Amino acid sequence: MAQYSFNGTINSAISIQSVMEFTITNNASPAITFTSAQYGSGYTISNFNSFNIKSNQLWKLGVSSATPNFSASGTYASANMPASVIGVVKSGQSSYIQLSSTDQVLATGNRGNTSVSGNSFNMDLKATPGYNYGPGIYNLSIVYTLTVQ
Amino acid sequence: MCNTGINKIRLLVIHVVIMLVLTTPALGQNKNNQIELTAINTGFNLSNASALETQQVKTNAFQITATSKSSNNFRIFAKVSSSTSSTATPLPASMLAVRLNSVSPTVTANFNTVILSTSDQTLQTLNTTNTPITFNYDLLAGPIGYSYAPGTYNLTMLFTMTQP
Numbered sequence: 001m002a003q004y005s006f007n008g009t010i011n012s013a014i015s016i017q018s019v020m021e022f023t024i025t026n027n028a029s030p031a032i033t034f035t036s037a038q039y040g041s042g043y044t045i046s047n048f049n050s051f052n053i054k055s056n057q058l059w060k061l062g063v064s065s066a067t068p069n070f071s072a073s074g075t076y077a078s079a080n081m082p083a084s085v086i087g088v089v090k091s092g093q094s095s096y097i098q099l100s101s102t103d104q105v106l107a108t109g110n111r112g113n114t115s116v117s118g119n120s121f122n123m124d125l126k127a128t129p130g131y132n133y134g135p136g137i138y139n140l141s142i143v144y145t146l147t148v149q
Numbered sequence: 150m151c152n153t154g155i156n157k158i159r160l161l162v163i164h165v166v167i168m169l170v171l172t173t174p175a176l177g178q179n180k181n182n183q184i185e186l187t188a189i190n191t192g193f194n195l196s197n198a199s200a201l202e203t204q205q206v207k208t209n210a211f212q213i214t215a216t217s218k219s220s221n222n223f224r225i226f227a228k229v230s231s232s233t234s235s236t237a238t239p240l241p242a243s244m245l246a247v248r249l250n251s252v253s254p255t256v257t258a259n260f261n262t263v264i265l266s267t268s269d270q271t272l273q274t275l276n277t278t279n280t281p282i283t284f285n286y287d288l289l290a291g292p293i294g295y296s297y298a299p300g301t302y303n304l305t306m307l308f309t310m311t312q313p
Contacts (some may be wrong), residue, residue, distance in 0.1 A: 017196040
């Protein structure tokens, strides 16, 4: 038996915007008190920060310091301790990035949520002030910037 | 006399043939059955993480008005007939689903969510009422997730009404 059939269409347009988001977790105290040996050899904090990135674009995470130098307080503190005293590296890698106020690439990754390989990772931090700067309290803000590759 | 009689018979046959030709399509498709689709709010704009991670719903996104005056049941199907995008990768049909929100006049209908595919999915199986039935449908999208690049994705939904 013949079947009568009638049809029509409806269109749906889905607009997907660029969406990039990340969270940072501090896994260790950012306050460092150096022993005498650590001024020269450096003070390393493994897995200092954890990052979880979600992006629908290929991404890169940049790192920089908010200011070229540390802010210093204390009678003998030096006003010229540079941000490069701090080095950071994606955990598992070996080449530290010495901080400056210019953005440098800490990590790159693929489109996907935090379960995609490479979109969740840790960062090690190493501070090596040396002996050129006076005793005091030094502060530096680290800036992370997530952008499209 | 004889020729005139033969001509009359020929004319009658031609008339009968013409009448049959004119009335055959009107028996089913145009006179007794009709499906009318109205898109009301079928677009989505996904601009943040929450929108990508959760299913988006457009309430009363479109309307289907079905009229069946024949004595049989009728069915309504839906599928995605086309999916294109401004990027290299179109969205799969299963990213869309439809769900009946309301129906007028009141009839026993299927209010379950139906995930679309590229083959026909049954939306409704109803008895003929002889009056138009209006179905107001919600349109659901996603969750889209992060696997698809920014861009515009167009999906065409094809609705088919059939009657045995």
